[in-house]
Amino acid sequence: MESGSDPDPTPAERPRGRRRREVPEDAAPPAARPAASSHGHGHGHGHGDGVAIHASRGSRIVLLALTLALLAATVTGLIVLWPGSSSAAPSQKLLAPGVEVLHVTVTEIPAARAPDQNMIVQAEGTSDPIDGRTVSVQVPPEIAVSGLHVGDRLRVLSVADASGQTDAAAGDTGSEGLDTGEDIVPGEAASDGGGALTPSGDGGAIAPSDAGGAAEQSGTAEAAPELYYYFDADRKVPLGLLLVLYLVVVALVARGRGLRAVVGLVAGVAVIVLFMFPAILGGQDPVLVALVGGSAMIFPCVYFAHGISVRTTTAILGTFGGLAVTVVLALVAGRPSGMTGTDGDAAMLLFGQTPTLSLSAIFLAGVVISGLGALNDVTITQASSAWELRAAMPEASRWEIFTATMRIGRDHIASTVYTLAYAYIGSALPTLLVASTIERPLLDTLSSGEIASEVFRTLVASTGLVLAIPLTTAIAATLAAVGTPRRNRRRELEEHLARF
Known part of the structure; x- marks a missing residue:
């Protein structure tokens, strides 16, 4: 009797309680839920099924x-x-006569280096006519101290004298050996820490600034039979890989x-x-x-x-x-x-x-x-x-x-x-x-x-x-204006009727 001290719910109350649990008062009718969900999804994309945006x-x-x-x-x-x-600007040659760009890979870097001096590194040629041969490359100080490593791919300059021989093959000719015409203008000695390349005065072509100072640093011509000059880094492969990665x-x-x-x-x-x-x-x-x-x-x-x-x-x-x-x-x-x-x-x-x-x-x-x-x-x-x-x-x-x-x-x-x-x-x-x-x-x-x-x-x-x-x-x-096409008005009417 004590457990039954509270009166049992009347039959009229039971269905009402079950209805509140099954369908809360604030819940939308089942037929309206899909439409509301679709409408919200449309807002997420900016052009929902329920709202059409257009200009007049x-x-x-x-x-x-x-x-x-x-x-x-x-x-x-x-x-x-x-x-x-007729109005096109005249083109300028990149290189002076007798100067050729070749490709090498660095194989040896000297352990001792002066931060304000040109540096001579050993490299292996990767393009004709020096493919597979060991050559010496003069590198300016700003490039040498910036992190040159073994395995770096470089573009170097090969300079020929008036007789057609390369600077190294002609021996230690000094800066006069570079004077092949008006396009090449010798610059300061490499021992002064100057750059390795100098634009020519008339044609704008690029030529090494000196050869005599480089020969003095490297010893005799026999010690460095083939001397070339740093021109630029060879970046085609890494830049190409970066481009492919970017596109992917x-x-x-x-x-x-x-x-x-x-x-x-x-x-x-x-x-x-x-x-x-x-x-x-x-x-x-x-x-x-x-x-x-x-x-x-x-x-x-x-x-x-x-x-x-x-x-x-x-x-x-x-x-x-x-x-x-x-x-x-x-x-x-x-x-x-x-x-x-x-x-x-x-x-x-x-x-x-x-x-x-x-x-x-x-x-x-x-x-x-x-x-x-x-x-x-x-x-x-x-x-x-x-x-x-x-x-x-x-x-x-x-x-x-x-x-x-x-x-x-x-x-x-x-x-x-x-x-x-x-x-x-x-x-x-x-x-x-x-x-x-x-x-x-x-x-x-x-x-x-x-x-x-x-x-x-x-x-x-x-x-x-x-x-x-x-x-x-x-x-x-x-x-941006809101339109109400016929299909939207029809959906709104269906949602309205579904609530009854």
Whole structure:
């Protein structure tokens, strides 16, 4: 009786309790669950079965008109600025007469080495006419101390005298033995720590700077019967392997889209090599060439990787807006900032070969092209984010979509700005290290020479990038609209009836 002190549930209560356990009040009916799951899945991809995102017909017409106008302007610029055969810059020979590039593999490195002196290493030839033979190679000190190892593959120079004999075969002729014509100009002695290679004065061809000093270091001609000069490392095999690894990783991770992006990159590089380089060397305005060339690079890079759609076309418009801001800012701020473009050995060598070129304009053209990749990155991200947020918030206003997308954009701005800065710092690291050893104020250091050029490049490219984000976001938020096709209304009706 004690165990039964509590009254048993009435028959009317039992079914009600079981119903609450079987079907909770807040649970959706079974027929509605698949539809809700499918709807949520659609949001994850941005184009769910329940919500269709599209641009209005009028918006598409305006977008198409703007894109075609930009494409027509780009094609017109390519036609007008395309270099002809008459304006082609004369080519320069790499090597002086009697100088030949051969391939060797390092076999022996001396144990004792002076950090400020040229070094003689032993190597085995891997190309004709020295294949399989042991030769001596003179290596400049900056290469010797940077980590030369046994097994390294090198490209070396073989120098012939006026009689056609190589320098080693002719014996110790001194620096006069290298004078085979106007293209070879002997430099300082190797014992002074000078480099092994010197560009010639007239033709720009490369020749060893001395032979007499090298012969003195190596002893007599009989002790080193064949002496060659370091030219460069042979990087074809390792770089080829890295390229294959890169393509495999891209194919496995990004699959078809990643490989299409590589095709777009190849197309962009082709624009630079086939159009921009010849046009600038042919005398065209470098900034105008960079603007037209950058525009021509945008279309294949975006459409190859992401396909042709309203979303990607929105990104293209945003990229063009950022590109225009970068060009205008570079032109306006370049002269007051003293950006002459004359910093660095490459700029002076280019001016020596083609004195009619404007180095300041070439520098500004480089600023425009340098920020193009990051600019395209942020515009694609912003356009895609706006469409994804519209799919997730179909009832939100355009302003709400804009503000939500801009929150993503601000995070992207922060990361991209220091990405550009760090990239430029890495490329100018030797210059920064030298500057850090000089006693002068920080502002003077940042505003001097090559450092000022990198600061200018970072500021201009970052400004164009930052302003492209709200522009792309505004276009995408305006174009992204919610549609209610007939199949969506029918599904909503079925879900509504399933609740009863």
